[in-house]
Amino acid sequence: MNAIEMIGLTKKFGNLTAVDSLNLTVSEGVSFGFLGPNGAGKTTTMRMLVGQLRPTSGIVKTWGLDPFTEGIEAKKYFGFVPSFYSFYDSLSARENLDFLASLSQVPRNERKKRIDELLDFFDLSERADSKVGEFSHGMMQRLAIAQALLAHPRLLILDEPTVGLDPKGQHEIREFIKSISREGVTIFISSHILSEVEDMCNSVGIIDKGRLIRVGSLENLKAELSSRQGLEIRIEGESLQQSLNRIERVEGVLGLKADGNTISVKVSSRDITPLVVATIVGSGGKITSVDEIVPTLEDVYLKLTE
Ligand SMILES: Nc1ncnc2c1ncn2[C@@H]1O[C@H](COP(=O)(O)OP(=O)(O)OP(=O)(O)O)[C@@H](O)[C@H]1O
Numbered sequence: 461m462n463a464i465e466m467i468g469l470t471k472k473f474g475n476l477t478a479v480d481s482l483n484l485t486v487s488e489g490v491s492f493g494f495l496g497p498n499g500a501g502k503t504t505t506m507r508m509l510v511g512q513l514r515p516t517s518g519i520v521k522t523w524g525l526d527p528f529t530e531g532i533e534a535k536k537y538f539g540f541v542p543s544f545y546s547f548y549d550s551l552s553a554r555e556n557l558d559f560l561a562s563l564s565q566v567p568r569n570e571r572k573k574r575i576d577e578l579l580d581f582f583d584l585s586e587r588a589d590s591k592v593g594e595f596s597h598g599m600m601q602r603l604a605i606a607q608a609l610l611a612h613p614r615l616l617i618l619d620e621p622t623v624g625l626d627p628k629g630q631h632e633i634r635e636f637i638k639s640i641s642r643e644g645v646t647i648f649i650s651s652h653i654l655s656e657v658e659d660m661c662n663s664v665g666i667i668d669k670g671r672l673i674r675v676g677s678l679e680n681l682k683a684e685l686s687s688r689q690g691l692e693i694r695i696e697g698e699s700l701q702q703s704l705n706r707i708e709r710v711e712g713v714l715g716l717k718a719d720g721n722t723i724s725v726k727v728s729s730r731d732i733t734p735l736v737v738a739t740i741v742g743s744g745g746k747i748t749s750v751d752e753i754v755p756t757l758e759d760v761y762l763k764l765t766e
Pocket residue numbers: 473476478496497498499500501502503504505652
């Protein structure tokens with residue numbers, strides 16, 4: 461069964477369509493990165509996913525259950541880390557977790573063990589009895605993930621969990637999420653940082669202005685990129701125009717641009733590179749450097765969402 465299924469999922473706020481006909485499935489065990497710029501509709505999608513918002517139209521299911529109308533059942537399967545989690549500042553970490561465990565139907569006799577386990581896992585044991593009001597942002601974020609895991613969910617949904625953290629704090633959170641994923645928990649995480657998603661996820665979807673504009677495995681997306689390679693070749697002297705005419709006729713050359721002494725060539729694959737170089741040399745060109753340009757996921761993301 462799919463961990464997540466969205467069919468034509470749409471949310472309108474008055475005239476604004478925040479989420480527009482989303483079709484998306486996430487299989488069990490996948491670590492899915494939900495990418496998009498500010499205002500793209502990530503949080504709105506997630507709030508529908510966890511039953512906080514009713515869709516205007518369309519279907520959303522977690523493990524076959526509608527999180528809005530079958531919330532009590534559906535909530536047994538997922539834990540949610542919203543972008544801002546508010547704890548009771550005057551209670552300790554342990555007291556907050558204990559209170560939340562009682563709400564999320566963790567059996568009373570298992571509570572203490574589960575809470576100790578989570579405090580230990582998130583390196584919070586030493587501060588377990590400190591008031592949460594005294595916690596750093598990084599500690600709060602770890603506690604926010606801990607609360608989502610109290611009832612052993614099979615799906616963990618996180619809305620930009622590393623926002624506002626320093627590099628060390630971001631790294632810690634990523635490592636925790638990867639290790640939760642390794643235990644078999646399905647992950648659905650939103651972010652606008654591509655490198656972060658690349659590090660944690662094996663599947664990605666890119667949302668922009670409410671619409672899903674790309675979805676697939678990270679491998680496929682990367683394969684798609686490597687087939688759109690380019691070359692930058694610097695040439696000495698006067699031979700530029702002559703070289704250009706000949707390169708244009710090489711099979712596999714998709715585009716050509718000259719700027720000063722530099723020729724930029726779009727090629728269908730990197731196998732063409734030697735042929736292009738030979739052609740330039742054959743036409744009397746003196747090559748000073750050849751650089752292969754491979755677009756990064758970051759480039760594609762920026763291009764798709766510009
Ligand atoms: N309750 C609401 N009422 C009206 N408009 C809303 C509401 N919630 C979100 N929106 C609008 O819906 C659009 C999508 O917002 P959303 O918060 O889902 O984006 P996001 O991708 O999470 O952005 P960010 O990266 O900034 O968190 C925005 O234009 C936002 O202003």
